[in-house]
Amino acid sequence: MSRLLNYAVIVLAATLPASSLLAHHSFAMFDQSKSVELRGTVKSFRWSNPHVFIQLLVTKEGSDDEEWSIEMTSPEHLARVGWKPGTLKPGDKVTLVIHPMRDGVKGGQYLSGTGPGGPLIGSPQPSQGEGK
């Protein structure tokens, strides 16, 4: 959960009329009560402001691949814990755990993942268990 996003919400609520909100900075569109595991191939790793996205091609048996948009936090935050613009590359086989969109759109909030080299940065190590 993002404290940066939280911050903006309450400060605006505190100081502006009730109609104001930093809407684009909320993660409320994600269903925090659900965690979904996606297995797929990285189409692109978009190191972009204000937030980084993983475009993931999820293989579906008997049908075309589905493209999912997985939202992470900002490049500044990710860099502070060791992520780099090239941490993921197109073609990488990954398993990602996400909070899915509430409205069924193929997207979600990144929680953790496993890539070609094992758990992604900040993800639980195998001995800790994924717990998802």
Added chain:
Amino acid sequence: MTLRRLATLTTILLGTVGSMQAGLPDWSGQWENVGATPDATGGFNQSLEQVLRTLQWGPPNKPEVQARVDRIVAMEHKRLEAIARGEDPGGAARACTFGYPAIMLDSPLMFEVLPTPKETTLIFSSREIRHVYTNGRQHTPKDELWATPWGDSIGHWEGQTLVIDTIAVKSAFGSSESEGVSVVAFGDVEGEQTITMLSPQAHFIERIRMPDKDHLEDQMTVIDPTNLTAPWHMNRTYERVAHIHRMVYEDCEGEERNPIVNGHFTLAPPPGPAKSRQ
């Protein structure tokens, strides 16, 4: 070694020698709030309870201020409930400013501190800057002063401790100076937060020091007889950023990643490259 590199090295050495000659501490490097190390979701590793305990949160609000705070919190809960339903409770605003004192107390940003003989500058990854003048000047005269999200700061050194005096602060998101200053604390769960309100006359005194080579500490006292019954003391400790050794910045431009469509938030990832690399 090229001439350019030699010149750069000389400049750095002269700057360091200059600071050392002035008896100033070396606070170089990047710093972040203890407990505010982000994870890949943008999350943080302290609960609201931990944050409040660390900050020594406990504003001695006057009754009328507490009543206002209670109304704000209740309103915020309703707004968060609406957001949790995926609804848009109102018009969106844009901002990438934390302002003072939040930027020191409970922000997820990293920052640098640059002490020089006449001024110490604090630069944050939101591109906010605090200028603390230590050349003996007084606060800006009243007829030249207006409130800003970062206030008007002067300071002096007591040994290796920087003492900062700040006035003329207004909320970073406020539309009016008269609304005063909001101080917010967050936990690691969306909606887990608390707030208090200070008046436009709030006066802040900080004592920043380096208790050991990997930490900075900020002891802050808020003096606000308009809203508080007594001075309010808080503490914050910062640690070195672990994985990056240069400043990079948050960029709040082009924030249409979550547009509102038919009253509901949705996703809009940035466009990919013109030609797919696959």
